[in-house]
Structure formats: structure tokens, C-alpha cells
Amino acid sequence: VTQTNVLYDFSAEPGNNELSVKEGETITITNPNIGGGWIEAQNSRGDVGLVPEDYIEAPVFQGGGSIAPTPSGGNAASSDLFVFDAFAPTAASNGNDPWSSWNTDPSGGSNNNWASNPEGTQTGRGAADPWGSHGHPQAYQGPGKRPPRHYVAFGCSDHFIETLTHPQRLNEATVRDSTAMFLHFFSNRFPGFSKSGPELYLLTKQPIKSKDRLPIYMGEVGPVWSYPTTQLDCVVADPKKGSKMYGLKSYIEYQVTPNTTNRPVNHRYKHFDWLYERLLDKYRSAIPIPSLPDKQVTGRFEEEFIKMRMERLQGWMTRMCRHPVISNSEVFQLFLSYKDERDWKTGKRKAEKDETVGMMIFSTIEPEGPDLDPLEVEQKCEQFSRFTKAMDDGVKEILTVGNEHWKRCTGPLPKEYQRIGKAFQNLSSVFTSSGYQGESTLTDAMTAAGKTYEEIALMVAEQPKKDLHFVMETNNEYKGLLGCFPDTIGFHKAAIDKVKEGDQLVATSKITPQDKTMMAKRVSVMSYALQAEMNHFHSNRIYDYNRVMQLYLEEQVKFYETIAAKLRQAHSQFTTM
């Protein structure tokens, strides 16, 4: 029997065999062989349950790359276990649970979490406000409150651990942070150059497999990606509860059916997360990859939560399907249409070994136009930066206002209509007690009017789910997407800066004049990619906002017309004197 101390507060999920523990608490490890990053422990009150091993001191298991053998080990599901579940406790422990208010919603029954999850989908794990000095009140709180994962086991930073636990990311791991950060890492090939900065692409020659080629054409609006003739689409549906570890832990599996094969495949949230990570690794320099809907801990099996997550996963998948580059990628196709477990496992391994990641994605891009002037490249980049920043502000304003409106519509407003309805009915029943003859027409009409206001109360409370909900979801998606742009634009700015240094680098013999020419050529390719991406963004934006505004107004019209009709009916019951 081993005793240990708890490092961080952990809140158990109800009904999931977990044990809540507090920082500083001493617990007894009753089973160290649970696996998947969990141990079984008993607290001083005798309660037994699962606790994430990251949350306890003097861990019995050096988590790292090895996984304790479990009875269920050996099949695909359990081999996935470690890689993704390692992230799960993070959400549980950061004290910033974006869903916390979802279960304790004071407005009762509303399922929005825009307020409690101000940044919408995350903009990359641990990312600080991507807009820097932007003092928006909704600004993401930053990773400060999160206990560092693996800190005790390794005594070094998250970032380093990530490169160790995901060796395939070593080359581009630093790229994943800000451009400011990666410039601190120096290559010994080009002194003063980052091994994984823009130079990796700007100066490296790499062979490109023809099937990976990403052509860019000149369309009416400027550079555009190559769009497929048939748009890929998929349906995320039919969430089912599964379990593992002898039923100790359970999860939800979603059915994903693409329009290409029309054959459903099953995926857990962590599979989506795996896909997200692959797309991020491979495309983020060129294409903003919106984060998945947030993880959440409590109420994971609560019906409404599952429905909400499914809706958001559907939204995310639809957006990915719509993207001509992503939808056509091998990893995305694998996710949507793997034939069997074996196919999935092989494909996964291959995707994880993909080396055309980070800045190298640009090496696959082949624009059809002439090289662009670096000044024009810079201007375009600035323009996109300004626009996405401004749109981010606009979207956040809608979310703030919409959230307040949601709260009013589901909280005080229907209560008020209900009280008006009750007041009319109460007065009507007082009137009925008058003993005066022949006032039943009035009292019946007043009671009906009162009931109408009670019906209106219900309508008001339900309406946001029918219209505002979609405005909020769309803007929330866009907030997530826009949150990725500073990152994507950052890569471009870094490359532009590097090209600007060209003359000086040649003068100091750090690069050859040929290198300088190649850099200018490649930054032009990057600009084509950015423009194609912006044009893709704009056309989607126009489509999405046109659609959501129409839907909103349509539902609003119905709402007000229904109220008017109900009141007209109530009015007709009074006598004209």
C-alpha cells in the first residue's frame, strides 16, 4: 500500500468512478495498474475512485512514453488511450472549466456556453490572447491557472515534454508557438537562423510528391485553391456510449458518414482531437485550423451536452469538408473513410510520420501566377491582418450582445410575461368572485389574455434556441477561426521580415545571392497561399453570414407573427361595448 500527496485539485465526474481530491490531501494508492494515465486511490474517508496520475506526487508510473499493460491492452482503442487521455485531465484541472456554468445555468435549461467560454473554441492549447494587446473583456484568461502537466515527473517545461513525448513533432514543435518565440532557436547551418523558422521553407530544397501538390489558380477574385467538382460533406450523428477498462471508464462514440462512401465510421472525441492535431501540424502555417469544440468534464453524458458537442463537431467537420485542401488531404480522407481497424491504425501511423508539416507545407504549393513583389506581399498581409482583427472585434461584439440577449430572453423577460399573465388571471378570478351578474365574458377574456401572456413567456424563453442559437454558433465558430489568423499571419510576417533582411544577409555572407532570390520567390508562394486562403475565408464568410442572418430573421418574423396572432385571438374575446 502506497501513500501519496495530491498536487492539484481534481473534480470527479459523477457516475464515472472517479474520486475528487484536493491539493495537499494524502491518498492511498489501491491500484496502480489501471493504465491510461489513471490510478485507483482511496481517500481518508474510505472513498475509492480513479485519480489522474499527473495529479499526485511521487508518481508510481513514469507516464512518459511507456504505458502500463492493462487487460484491455493490445487493441486499437487502448493503444490510442495514452496519447489522447494525457490531455484529458488538463481540462479537468485548470479551474477554468468552460462548461462549468453549463450545468449550473441560472437561466435554467439554456444550453449556451458563450459566456462561460469566452474565447469559443480554443485557439491552440495554452495560447494566450492571439491578438496581443487587444484588451477585449472576453479575452482568454491564459494558461496561468493550469497546473503544468508532467512537471513533477520531468522537472522541465511543457514545451520540452511535448517534443519528447511526440518525437515526430520535434522539427516543427517550436513553430507551434509564436513567431517571436521560434526566432530564439538558432540553426547552426545558417547562423542567426531558426532551425524551424521560415528558413526551413525559404531556404531548404525538398522533393515534392506529385500527389501532394497544391495548385493555386487565378480566379475572378484573385488566387484561389483548386476546388473539387463535388463538395465533400459528412454527417455526424447517433452518439453512443461505449466503455473500456471493464466498464470503469466510459465514452461517447459518434457516427461519421461522408457523402463519398455513404458508409458510417465511428469516432470518439479523442479521434477528432487526433485529427485536429494532425491538421494543425500539417497546415497551420498556411491554413487556419479552428479548434475543436472544447472538452468538458462534468456532465459528459448529459444528453444536452452530447447533443451540443455533436452539433459543434458537425460544424467543425462541415467546415473542414468545405476546405478544398483539407478535405482532399490523406489524413482527412482516412478519418472519414477508413475501411477497418487495421486500415485506421496503419493510416494513423503514416499520418503521424508525415514530414510535410509546419512551414514545409508551402513547398507543396504551386501557384499559377507570376512571382509577387515583396512589397505587395507585405501589403496584402497587412490588409488581411487588419481585416481579421476588425472582424474578430465585430464577432466578439455580437457574441457579447447576443449572450446578454440570450440571458434576458431565457431569464427575466419570460418571468415578467408570466407574471403579467398571472396578474391578469388573478384579477380575473377576483372579478369572478364579485357576485355581480353577467361579467363572465370579461372574466373569461381576461383569463384567456392572461394565459396568452403565459404562452408568450414560454415562447420568449424557447425562441433563442430557434434563432439566436445559430447566430451565436456561427459567430462562435468564426471567433475560433479568426483566433487562428494571428498565428497564420505571423508565419507570413516572419518570412517577409526574413526576406527584407536579404541584402544584409548576402552582405554578411550568411546566404548566397541565389538564396536571396529563392527566398523572395518562396515568400511570393506563401502570399499566394495566404490570398487563396483569404478568398476561401471570404466566400465562406459571405455564405455563412447570409445564411445565418436569413435564418435568424425568418425565425424572428415567425416569432413576432405568432405572438401577434395569439394576442389578436385574445383580443377577440373581449366585447366591443
Add this chain to the structure above:
Amino acid sequence: VTQTNVLYDFSAEPGNNELSVKEGETITITNPNIGGGWIEAQNSRGDVGLVPEDYIEAPVFQGGGSIAPTPSGGNAASSDLFVFDAFAPTAASNGNDPWSSWNTDPSGGSNNNWASNPEGTQTGRGAADPWGSHGHPQAYQGPGKRPPRHYVAFGCSDHFIETLTHPQRLNEATVRDSTAMFLHFFSNRFPGFSKSGPELYLLTKQPIKSKDRLPIYMGEVGPVWSYPTTQLDCVVADPKKGSKMYGLKSYIEYQVTPNTTNRPVNHRYKHFDWLYERLLDKYRSAIPIPSLPDKQVTGRFEEEFIKMRMERLQGWMTRMCRHPVISNSEVFQLFLSYKDERDWKTGKRKAEKDETVGMMIFSTIEPEGPDLDPLEVEQKCEQFSRFTKAMDDGVKEILTVGNEHWKRCTGPLPKEYQRIGKAFQNLSSVFTSSGYQGESTLTDAMTAAGKTYEEIALMVAEQPKKDLHFVMETNNEYKGLLGCFPDTIGFHKAAIDKVKEGDQLVATSKITPQDKTMMAKRVSVMSYALQAEMNHFHSNRIYDYNRVMQLYLEEQVKFYETIAAKLRQAHSQFTTM
């Protein structure tokens, strides 16, 4: 030059040549000969202005019954001055200014004062909560905060002063307080009997002038007053500012035009108040006389206030016109259709000398039905008491709810719609800056949608004035009216109690058996009157609520239909994709 100390805080009306003073402050009297209850004084800062003489110590003028000669003295207007203006400072000084929040309305521009004036029209001066133990949060605050008028000058109670300054009220002055109170006054004619209690009517024989007879007929619904064939009505309109004392003090005069003569007469608020006092003296035992709309001090010339007061004076006059007994009374006819100043003055003097006041009004009532059993009388009385109490609760509930709704509709709700509108427009103008071709259809439509929500904001804020206002005014009127019922019902209960004592009074030789029979007969007359009055109340109530509910719902239908139409128009501007 005489110095004096200020007894009570007094707030000057801006633009009315008044001087604000504080309790304990020393001021110099610069002109004691202003008259009308005012002196001119200078404070330590050198400011000069008018101060009510009741508010200062060691008064130079013994206010009482005499009035200092003023240049304008001698005409009807100034001789009225003292009698009524004596009440004016009360409103200014009681710290309970019902209009205080009217001028500082946080919702901006709304002219409801139901919140700040919870009891609506007063239920008689200085009346405590007429429902006794009724703990409604809107309960009238009571007269506690008011500094006693004339206290310093006379060193005796308000009540006594009233009998001195209004000698014609001596007989029934005490009747004006609660039945509990008047039973403390003893007559020496019937030991143990109040001089002004129910005995005054139950046991006194008085000749009745035939023209004062008030017949009660048996209608379909029971006892009813005699209704005129043509309903009296009047229009209160055209408020005009007048002034007196060389323009030092100004006032508003309203034009009152009855449908009988179709000839307008002018009346100041204080004339309405005089009429109210006469009606109260004469009819309150039998007919609840709703109070006038409150006096107010600040902003007396503010346009909206005048409009509001006029509307409420109109409401009060309409209600009085509708009452068959009141509308037919000499004093009411005088008020509506005096021929000239002389006629008015003569009529006033006569009305003030009217002795058929208080309980004696019952001596004029002549029911056509058989005498009622005292038990039945008591049951009817109890029933009316229960009903009016219940309706009072119901009406107050509507006022509370309506007031909250008013605040929401004129405050946070339109602000929210405006912010929604702005947010759509802002996003639209960000979109316009995208540099992407061909999105003007979307941006124009989004801007139009945003503007539509701004229009809706204005509609929402204006709507309460179009519909809720009338619901509030009607209920406010009924609250005032219902507040008089405990008083009216109290007289009946006291009489019933007296009749119940009949046997014992005969046994102890305090009354004769004939007296006892007469008492039972007269309490039956009182019951007929109460029933006639309740039936009048019920028929008016049904009419009023039917009308106001119809108006409310009609306006609400228009409101929601207009919103729906505006949104439909906004919707049509989006492209169907």
C-alpha cells in the same frame, strides 16, 4: 429687519422666485407683506426669495384665519389663496414627494410615476394604510415624515386647527377620521354615543329637502342609483399658466367644458381640490370619493407633468361625471357650470355651509325596496369588504408587475435591441472593408437588418406609452378608489355594530324601543346605498377593464405586427443562395 430660524427644510421651485432653506438655518425677513402664506427672506449668502411662513420660527404673521392684505387681495382668486395654499407646503415638505423620481427618471423620458407613488392617488390626507394589517410592500408610508402644519403658531394638533380654520366642518370633522376614532367622542344626548358617529344618522330626525332626495331603485342586479338619461361628461383641456402677486407666484389653470352647457370654465388644481373636499365631506360615508392626482412640487411647469396631471384630472372628472349621485349634486354642477365669479363665490359659500354631510347623507337616501334584515346587511357588507380587499391586491399586483415591465421596456430592453442593431451594422462595415468583390448585397442587407433592430429599439421604448400606460392609469385609478372602500365600509360596520347593541341599549334605557326599530330601518337604508354603490362600482369596473384590456391587446397586436413586418422587410434583402 427681523431674523428668524427655519423650522423645516424647504426646496425652492426653480424659476418661481422661491428660496431653499434648511432646518436650523437663520434667515432675514426682507418682506413680511407678501401674503398668501409666504414671506420674502434672505439667507446668509445674500440670496433672496420666497419662503412659506409655516416653515419659519416666531412667525411675524399669525396665519390662522386672517390673511395679510395683499395688493391683489379682494378678488376671488386671492381669497381662495389661504384656504388651499395652506396645504401646498405639506407636499413640499413631507420628504415623500411622490414626483421626485419623475424628474430624475433613470429610464429617461418615461412619465410613469407608479413606482414612486405606490399608493396612486392618496386615500385621504394623512390616511394610513386603509387596509390595516395588510402588509403589501406598496403600502403608503404614512404621515409620519410630515412636519405638523401650524404646529408652532398654535401649539395644538392639526385636527383641532382644521376645525378652527374650517368651522363648517366642526360637526363632521371627526367623521373624517376612522370609525375607531370617532367612537372616542361622546355625545351628552346619548351617553356612550358619538356625536358624529353612526348615531347622528341612526337616531336623529332631520327634515330632507325634496330636491336632495336620492332614490334607490331595484334593478336587475339589485339596488341601483337613479341614473340620468343623458350621461354628464366633461373635457379637461388647454392648461394655461397664470400668475399672481405681481407675477411672483404662478399657477396652471385648466379649461373644463361640460357636455351640458358646452361652455368652458377655468379651474386651478386647488379648485379641484376644493371640490374634492366638498364631495368628501358630503358623500364619503356612502360613496368612495377617489383622491385627486397627487400634488407635486418640483417641475410644476414642466410640460409633461402638466399633461400628465391634466390626463389624471380628466380621469377623475370623468369618473365623477359618471357617478349618478355626484354628477347630479349641486356642488359638482356649480364647479362645471358656474356663470361668473359672483356665481362661483356664492355657490362656494353655500356649499361650504351644507349640513347634509358625513353620516347625514343617508337621511337623503330613499330605497324603494323593503327593509333588509340586519343579518343580510352584515353579510353584504362582509362580502363587499372581502371583494374590495381582494381586488385591491389584484390591482396592486398588476401595478407592481406593470411597473417592472415599464422599466424594462423603457430601459434595458431597447438598449439591448440597439446594441444588437449596432453589432450587425458594425460587422457589416467590417465586411465592407474586406476588399473582397461582390458582397454588397450581404453588407447592405446586414446594415438594413441592424437599422431595423435600432428601429425596434425605439418602438419598444415608446410602446408602453401607447398601451401599458392605460393599463397602469386605470389600475392606478382603481387603487385610489379601492383605497376609499375601507373607510366607506367602516361607517357601515360601525352602524351595524350599533344596531347589534340595540337590545342592550334598550335594556339599559339608553335608547327607546322605537329608537331601536328606527336604527334597524336606517341601517337597511345604508345597506341599500352600499349595494347601489357596489353595483355602480361593478358596472364601471366591467366597462373600464373591458375597455383597457381591449386597448392594450389591440396596441400590442399592432406592435408585434409592425415588428414582424419590419423584420420581414429586412429578411427580404438577403439573397437566397
